[in-house]
Amino acid sequence: MSFSDRILAWYQSHKRPLPWRETKNPYVIWLSEIILQQTRVEQGLPYFLRFVEEFPNVTNFARASEGRILRLWQGLGYYSRARNMHKASKLVLEEFSGDFPTQFQDLLRLPGVGEYTAAAISSFAANQPHAVLDGNVFRVLSRYFGIEEPINSTAGKKIFSQLADELLDRQHPGEYNQAIMDFGALQCKPKSPDCSVCPLLIDCEAYKTNRQDELPKKLKGKKSKDRYFHYFLIEQDGQVLMSQRGEEDVWANLYEFPMIESAAHMDAQEIQDLPEFQGLFKDAAPVLIGDVRKHVLSHQNIYARFYKLDVENVELAKKSHWNYFLSENLDKLAKHKLISSFIEHYFFAN
DNA sequence: AAGGCGGGGGA
DNA sequence: TCCCCAGCCTT
Structure with missing residues (x-):
C-alpha cells in the first residue's frame, strides 16, 4: 500500500x-x-x-x-x-x-x-x-x-x-x-x-528512532519586543472620541482610543508632562482607569493603560483620523481585541 | 533571507 | 513559558 x-x-x-x-x-x-x-x-x-x-x-x-x-x-x-x-x-x-x-x-x-x-x-x-x-x-x-x-x-x-x-x-x-x-x-x-x-x-x-517530539525542526524567530500604549478615554455629550490606526504597524485601519506610545513604562504624571500630550490636550490631567493590561502578540508584548481625560472640544483638525462616535455606535466599528474587551468591560459591566 | 502580522489553546 | 495553528507579504 x-x-x-x-x-x-x-x-x-x-x-x-x-x-x-x-x-x-x-x-x-x-x-x-x-x-x-x-x-x-x-x-x-x-x-x-x-x-x-x-x-x-x-x-x-x-x-x-x-x-x-x-x-x-x-x-x-x-x-x-x-x-x-x-x-x-x-x-x-x-x-x-x-x-x-x-x-x-x-x-x-x-x-x-x-x-x-x-x-x-x-x-x-x-x-x-x-x-x-x-x-x-x-x-x-x-x-x-x-x-x-x-x-x-x-x-x-x-x-x-x-x-x-x-x-x-x-x-x-x-x-x-x-x-x-x-x-x-x-x-x-x-x-x-x-x-x-x-x-x-x-x-x-x-x-x-523515537524522534516524534523533535521533528519537524524549525528555525527560531526573534524575541518579542515590549511596547507601552497609553489610551485616553474622552467622552463628550454621550460621544466617545475614537482614532483609526494607519496602514503601517499592527492593527492597520482598526479603531481605538487616541493614544500615545512610549518606549518604557510611564505613570500618569510623566504622560501629562510629555510635550506630545500637551500638544494634543493642553493642561488636561489623565486619570488612570484600572490596571495595566498585558496584551501578548506573537511578536510583541503590549502593556496598555487606560486613562480618563476631561477635555472639551478637542481640536479634531489636528488629527484627521480622529472622530466622535455615539457610544451606542461603537459596536459598529472594527476594533482590536485590546479595545473591544476594554469597552465591553467598561461600558457594559453591571 | 528575515521580519511583520493576532489571538487562542495546549502542555 | 513556549509552541503551534488549512500562511502571506514586504523589504
Missing part, C-alpha cells in the same frame, strides 16, 4: 465533517481557506458561518465596505487577510467577470492567496493536481521520512515542496490534500501524538 493510499484509507474512517467540505464553490472554499490561515478550525468555524451568511457570493463581498468586512473579522487576528480579501473580491469582479477562478495560476493573482491557498482551492474546487503544503503536511512528511532540514529554511521549503508533489495522489488530488491535513491535525499532532494507533507507524522514520 502506497503512502497516499494509507493516508486516504485513514481519512475514510476519521474524516471531520466540516461545512466547507460540502461544496465545490471556489468562492466559499476561498472564504474558508483565508479564514483558516494560521488559525485553528475551531476558532475559524464561527467566522466562516457568519461570512457565508452575510456574503453568499463574491459580488456581495466586493460591494461591502472594508469597514464592514473588518468588523465581521474582529477578533480573528491577522487583519490584512480581511483587507486583502476585499481587494481580491474586487479583482475577481473586474478581471474574472465575477466568476471565481479555480486555476492555480489565476488564484495566485489574488491578494492574500499564496502557494498553499492556490493549491487548496484549485484541488478542492476543480480537482487540479497541486499538492498543499501547510503546517500539517510539513509535520507529517518531516516525521515519516525523518527529514531534519528545518521546515522554514529555504532549503527545507524546496525539499518538502518537491516531496509533497511526488506523493500527491493524482487521481484524487482534492481528497488526498484534505486527507493529509486531517491526518496531521488529528493523528500526527504537534504535541504527544498517539503513535500506537497510527497506520503509518511501521514505516515512520521518526517513530523508529
